[in-house]
Amino acid sequence: MTSFDSSPTLTAWRALLAVAVVFVMLATTGWTAVRHQRSDEPRDIALSSWARGRIAGHPLPDVDASPYRLAQFFASLTAAQRTALADKYPLVVGNLNGAPVTLRYRANRRALVQAQAVEQQRMHDVRLSPDGRGDALRRMERFRSMLAHGRHFLAFDPSGKGHAAEVFGDLDKAERVSLVVPGVDTSLLTLERSGLKVNAAPVGMAKSLYAAERAARPGTRTAVIAWADYTAPAGIGMDAALGNLAERGAVRLTALVDALPGTSKISLFCHSYGSVLCGVAANELPSRVSDIAVAGSPGMRAKNVAQLRTTADVWAMRDRDDWIQDVPNMEVGGLGHGADPVDRGFGARIVSAGDAIGHSGYFEPGTESLVNFAAIGVGAYDSVTCASADSACRDGISGAEDVRRA
Secondary structure, eight states, rough: OOOOOOEEEEEEEEHHHHHHHHHHHHHHHOOOGGGOOOOOOOHHHHHHHHHHHHTTTEEEOOOSSHHHHHHHHHHOOOOOHHHHHHSSSOOOOOOOOBBOHHHHHHHHHHHHHHHHHHHHHTOOOOTTTTTHHHHHHHHHHHHHHSTTTOEEEEEESTTTEEEEEEEEEEEEOOOOOEEEEOTTTTTSSSOOOGGGGGGGGHHHHHHHHHHHHHHHHSSSSSEEEEEEOOOOSSSSHHHHHHHHHHHHHEEEEEEEHOOOSSSSSEEEETHHHHHHHHHHHHSOTTTTTEEEEEEOOOOSSSSHHHHHHHHHHEEOOOOTTOOGGGOOOOOOOTBBBBBBTSSEEEEOBBBBOOTOOOOOOOOOOTTTHHHHHHHHTTTTTGGGOOOSOOOTTTTOTHHHHHHHHH
């Protein structure tokens, strides 16, 4: 783990660097954060239709109702009625916290089929530019991949750059659930990758973590969610330096976590800008969230763990080659994300990233960083490798004794 000099001279240089970064971003990207986001038209149309819909002579519930209320609604329906709603309103039911998990899977598969058909038409639309038709081809291929047999999506929205959340494992029966929260440039087109960068994309991260958790504790029923269900910053611009998108994403993350089935313990694994989102969400998350682990973090919009106001244990790691260490850790007028989570004064449990390489290497199979994440995810805290020789990062962990007795 890299040590950090907190001398006044270094602090001053970092402040000057931060100001320089601001001017460069303003000159090259402008105030992108204040622009209105593109309207999610397919989702808006679906919501409007749902609001007018009825079943068995009764109006459909408000989509903003509590997950408990929505779960009660679906429980009151017959199997045929539930299926009919999923097929008629897939973009609503597939993203409705409180709807049964398997029903959401069905709805999102239907929504994917419909979205693929739209892109197939756009591919041959002569009114589009060559770039537009090329974009349609890429989206069509992405949807075709997402429709592969055995894939399960807890959320899907093709509007704009798109949102999705894929599940690995049996979410209904899991004893431990892990959510991977990715960072900048997350969209449907970057949901998954191939080749050498496969484990740098949300789906690859989640698949690697799921395999590592099963290897770490084969007897524990686990599930992992690749949660790409928020609007992430596009590149390292003003949106990435501000917390607006993290705040909006935190609302979505909290809503999902509140609605997850069962009583399983939940761990969040937050990478890069995803750690900003997790920091914003921390104090609103339910108590079943036992761990928040961040990697390559630019900050969690807090001065220390106490300011996160969470009952979860907070873990942090960064490998020695991660460029994020050169980003100034400060917050001025909303710009910047606060203290460095791997600074010992922050108060997180600092975990070794070992042989991870670069900003996107934390989920590579065989790395110490992934092994440590898996140990946290299944509650095997005694297996975690700390960044220093002492065991402070494992001391007093909530629920650790329960895990040892399990």
